[in-house]
Amino acid sequence: xxxxxxxxxxxxxxxxxxxxxxxxxxxxxxxxxxxxxxxxxxxxxxxxxxxxxxxxxxxxxxxxxxxxxxxxxxxxxxxxxxxxxxxxxxxxxxxxxxxxxxxxxxxxxxxxxxxxxxxxxxxxxxxxxxxxxxxxxxxxxxxxxxxxxxxxxxxxxxxxxxxxxxxxxxxxxxxxxxxxxxxxxxxxxxxxxxxxxxxxxxxxxxxxxxxxxxxxxxxxxxxxxxxxxxxxxxxxxxxxxxxxxxxxxxxxxxxxxxxxxxxxxxxxxxxxxxxxxxxxxxxxxxxxxxxxxxxxxxxxxxxxxxxxxxxxxxxxxxxxxxxxxxxxxxxxxxxxxxxxxxxxxxxxxxxxxxxxxxxxxxxxxxxxx
Amino acid sequence: xxxxxxxxxxxxxxxxxxxxxxxxxxxxxxxxxxxxxxxxxxxxxxxxxxxxxxxxxxxxxxxxxxxxxxxxxxxxxxxxxxxxxxxxxxxxxxxxxxxxxxxxxxxxxxxxxxxxxxxxxxxxxxxxxxxxxxxxxxxxxxxxxxxxxxxxxxxxxxxxxxxxxxxxxxxxxxxxxxxxxxxxxxxxxxxxxxxxxxxxxxxxxxxxxxxxxxxxxxxxxxxxxxxxxxxxxxxxxxxxxxxxxxxxxxxxxxxxxxxxxxxxxxxxx
Numbered sequence: 001x002x003x004x005x006x007x008x009x010x011x012x013x014x015x016x017x018x019x020x021x022x023x024x025x026x027x028x029x030x031x032x033x034x035x036x037x038x039x040x041x042x043x044x045x046x047x048x049x050x051x052x053x054x055x056x057x058x059x060x061x062x063x064x065x066x067x068x069x070x071x072x073x074x075x076x077x078x079x080x081x082x083x084x085x086x087x088x089x090x091x092x093x094x095x096x097x098x099x100x101x102x103x104x105x106x107x108x109x110x111x112x113x114x115x116x117x118x119x120x121x122x123x124x125x126x127x128x129x130x131x132x133x134x135x136x137x138x139x140x141x142x143x144x145x146x147x148x149x150x151x152x153x154x155x156x157x158x159x160x161x162x163x164x165x166x167x168x169x170x171x172x173x174x175x176x177x178x179x180x181x182x183x184x185x186x187x188x189x190x191x192x193x194x195x196x197x198x199x200x201x202x203x204x205x206x207x208x209x210x211x212x213x214x215x216x217x218x219x220x221x222x223x224x225x226x227x228x229x230x231x232x233x234x235x236x237x238x239x240x241x242x243x244x245x246x247x248x249x250x251x252x253x254x255x256x257x258x259x260x261x262x263x264x265x266x267x268x269x270x271x272x273x274x275x276x277x278x279x280x281x282x283x284x285x286x287x288x289x290x291x292x293x294x295x296x297x298x299x300x301x302x303x304x305x306x307x308x309x310x311x312x313x314x315x316x317x318x319x320x321x322x323x324x325x326x327x328x329x330x331x332x333x334x335x336x337x338x339x340x341x342x343x344x345x346x347x348x349x350x351x352x353x354x355x356x357x358x359x360x361x362x363x364x365x366x367x368x369x
Numbered sequence: 370x371x372x373x374x375x376x377x378x379x380x381x382x383x384x385x386x387x388x389x390x391x392x393x394x395x396x397x398x399x400x401x402x403x404x405x406x407x408x409x410x411x412x413x414x415x416x417x418x419x420x421x422x423x424x425x426x427x428x429x430x431x432x433x434x435x436x437x438x439x440x441x442x443x444x445x446x447x448x449x450x451x452x453x454x455x456x457x458x459x460x461x462x463x464x465x466x467x468x469x470x471x472x473x474x475x476x477x478x479x480x481x482x483x484x485x486x487x488x489x490x491x492x493x494x495x496x497x498x499x500x501x502x503x504x505x506x507x508x509x510x511x512x513x514x515x516x517x518x519x520x521x522x523x524x525x526x527x528x529x530x531x532x533x534x535x536x537x538x539x540x541x542x543x544x545x546x547x548x549x550x551x552x553x554x555x556x557x558x559x560x561x562x563x564x565x566x567x568x569x570x571x572x573x574x575x576x577x578x579x580x581x582x583x584x585x586x587x588x589x590x591x592x593x594x595x596x597x598x599x600x601x602x603x604x605x606x607x608x609x610x611x612x613x614x615x616x617x618x619x620x621x622x623x624x625x626x627x628x629x630x631x632x633x634x635x636x637x638x
Contacts, residue, residue, distance in 0.1 A: 216547075218501060
């Protein structure tokens with residue numbers, strides 16, 4: 001009795017409060033993100049959000065390539081590293097300002113995407129994944145190679161890059177950087193979303209679904225795969241540039257496997273193939289990682305009188321892999337899409353409510369079970 | 370073909386104004402086509418021609434090499450020897466998408482829809498190809514053209530349904546709409562009636578006939594197992610057996626041909 005009342009109360013609440021079209025929801029999401037710095041957060045928390053924004057850009061670009069075009073890439077870190085290193089090298093050797101180096105770095109990223117794409121996209125499926133995985137490993141060893149230390153700076157990378165807003169005091173700098181990455185995230189996600197849902201995006205999905213059939217439709221697969229690779233690489237490079245200037249350093253870890261797997265984890269968290277999924281996933285990932293695992297967990301351990309082992313840092317990837325495994329089994333379509341599906345269900349239920357007798361609804365519920 | 374709306378020049382008429390090919394030239398000429406898979410010769414020295422506006426059927430028992438022949442013509446397989454000429458041009462060994470853009474469209478025996486896309490977007494993929502985009506007429510959007518194509522094959526009410534939700538009969542017709550989107554000069558249908566019930570077969574037969582009347586200069590090549598449905602619509606039949614062409618002629622002649630009966634029914638009938 002009480003349970004049914006509660007359920008009815010919840011469903012009427014849900015139907016009235018969540019009665020928001022998706023476009024408005026996306027707008028609200030960005031609005032909330034815009035207000036966050038005004039709440040007077042600690043700079044540390046703000047920097048979590050900043051890096052979450054960068055990862056969101058990076059993961060959204062991966063999602064276009066893999067979730068929409070079906071070209072599985074396990075080496076997206078290559079664009080991240082190329083972005084970071086090319087802006088750093090341009091600064092180091094030519095002393096160019098940030099707003100000149102980033103566009104040039106984007107061009108470098110695009111041409112790298114074409115160069116890598118041509119040989120890579122000849123192979124399919126798991127073979128493509130393996131081939132793409134090799135490229136960041138090659139570049140990783142090149143930038144670490146000691147005879148080239150005077151160019152790439154070896155293990156330590158290229159340090160002392162200019163910050164975006166060096167003229168501001170440190171606290172305002174964080175807020176300004178937050179807004180900057182926010183704007184980039186907004187623009188990039190809108191562009192990627194528009195591309196993914198354009199007529200070209202339809203062709204991308206057709207390649208994901210059936211390559212033979214899209215050939216039979218007269219589609220030049222190489223052209224469209226390359227297009228997807230270049231767009232994806234462009235925004236991946238942008239994320240790398242931003243990261244380099246935020247951390248003020250470009251170092252070999254940018255080419256590491258962690259940066260290839262981060263977008264995968266984030267995209268699966270949010271929902272692959274949605275483009276908005278990775279955005280949600282990136283925030284969840286960073287808040288889990290940098291807040292709960294870095295701040296709260298040690299505190300908890302201290303409370304119980306135990307210390308976290310130093311190796312815990314390396315176990316994080318394992319933890320996230322486990323989370324992703326559980327998610328893939330439980331919610332294969334990701335958190336963001338799970339939510340939108342729920343909203344659609346509510347809408348449908350309301351439609352039935354308006355159009356038909358209650359018995360329909362009861363019948364429908366039975367059918368679902 | 371869409372430059373000047375005022376003078377009316379350049380507006381494409383409904384019928385194609387392409388000059389007819391010469392009397393001596395065929396639409397499709399297949400010469401001594403051979404394909405081997407290891408020790409097995411799937412297609413052996415097959416030659417035939419198709420003229421403009423002709424409807425030709427290819428029949429044969431299972432494993433006769435019909436689908437291989439289709440794949441050879443449409444570029445999905447490369448022949449070991451022999452040539453394929455289309456509209457006087459050698460297209461042997463070209464990439465499949467290039468052949469589609471030259472004007473040969475095909476369907477598949479097993480339906481191959483794009484399952485994540487709505488039905489109408491499936492057709493829009495074909496309209497996005499160079500030839501498909503060129504065939505969109507003046508003052509028509511891609512969506513409009515796609516909707517018209519779905520209307521032609523009779524599935525327009527399912528246009529917005531995801532392709533993974535619709536039935537097999539619809540998917541068969543969708544295959545046809547996809548092939549028609551590029552307005553091919555030669556349409557190749559690989560078992561269009563496979564897995565359809567008699568009612569659907571009847572409907573599809575009618576729509577193929579209507580298609581043929583709408584576009585009289587288009588050649589149509591059909592591979593089919595349902596001989597009854599096929600013999601009604603085609604003008605000429607080619608019989609394949611173990612990769613070789615054993616007979617060619619009008620449907621009535623083929624039905625009486627001793628060799629064909631032997632191949633289908635076994636000796637001693």
